Amino acid sequence: MNKIILNDNFEFKQKAILLVPTFFFLYFSCVGLQTLINHKIKDLNVAFFIMLFVFSMIGISLLVLTFSKVGFKVQDNELYRILSFLDFNFYSKKINAKGNKIFSILYKKAFQRNEYLSAGGADVSYNFAVQDFVFLNENHLEKESIVKLNSQKHSEELKLFLEESGKLKFEIYSPNFK
Incomplete structure (x- = not known):
């Protein structure tokens, strides 16, 4: 499989706008993890764990999307446009x-x-x-x-x-x- 990574997916000001909700979700994930460490697990309810998981996943997903790069790959003689983060392709779309x-x-x-x-x-x-x-x-x-x-x-x-x-x-x- 051949691939080429070209440039950032977003411009600087777009990244700055995306970083606001990213830091919001990551901050509350860190607060939730500190609460989890400082309290006994039996004192916390299920909603806490669901919110911690959701906020963590949204924060990490936004962080990956913000710093993603655009590229192309050829696989099975088909051309794909890809989004990658740290050499990991997380999205590909076949170019018809x-x-x-x-x-x-x-x-x-x-x-x-x-x-x-x-x-x-x-x-x-x-x-x-x-x-x-x-x-x-x-x-x-x-x-x-x-x-x-x-x-x-x-x-x-x-x-x-x-x-x-x-x-x-x-x-x-x-x-x-x-």
């Missing part, structure tokens, strides 16, 4: 190429404005390039997005991975309207 064995990279310029930093009136925005990997049909009129990357380094790595392991053909996007 619909018989298309051609892919291309579309380059787009974008900018993002950070609303949470510009409360004082200053326009804090930044420009970046997006590389959109798309499946194409034979005449390049139909396209289906696979993934969008911000890093040129990851873009080159994924291009090589799809050509070698995914057995896909790279072509420059040039639609034929005939």
Whole structure:
């Protein structure tokens, strides 16, 4: 099985937003564990153990999701998009190429404005390039997005991975309207 891990699943501000409920659940899990250690088990009821288990599982799941990375794997000649945490794949989705064995990279310029930093009136925005990997049909009129990357380094790595392991053909996007 060949696989490639590319970049984080979430941007910095998305991670910051996800960390609030994550720390909430993990904090109450730690408080529950301290209560469990300091008291006799027979003094605690079943609801306590259920809540401790639920809060712990939700907290750990949110922590794993927050720091997960996006990647791809090829297994049994099928291409999958994966989410992984510490080299453990916890989610995979088969990418349906619909018989298309051609892919291309579309380059787009974008900018993002950070609303949470510009409360004082200053326009804090930044420009970046997006590389959109798309499946194409034979005449390049139909396209289906696979993934969008911000890093040129990851873009080159994924291009090589799809050509070698995914057995896909790279072509420059040039639609034929005939």
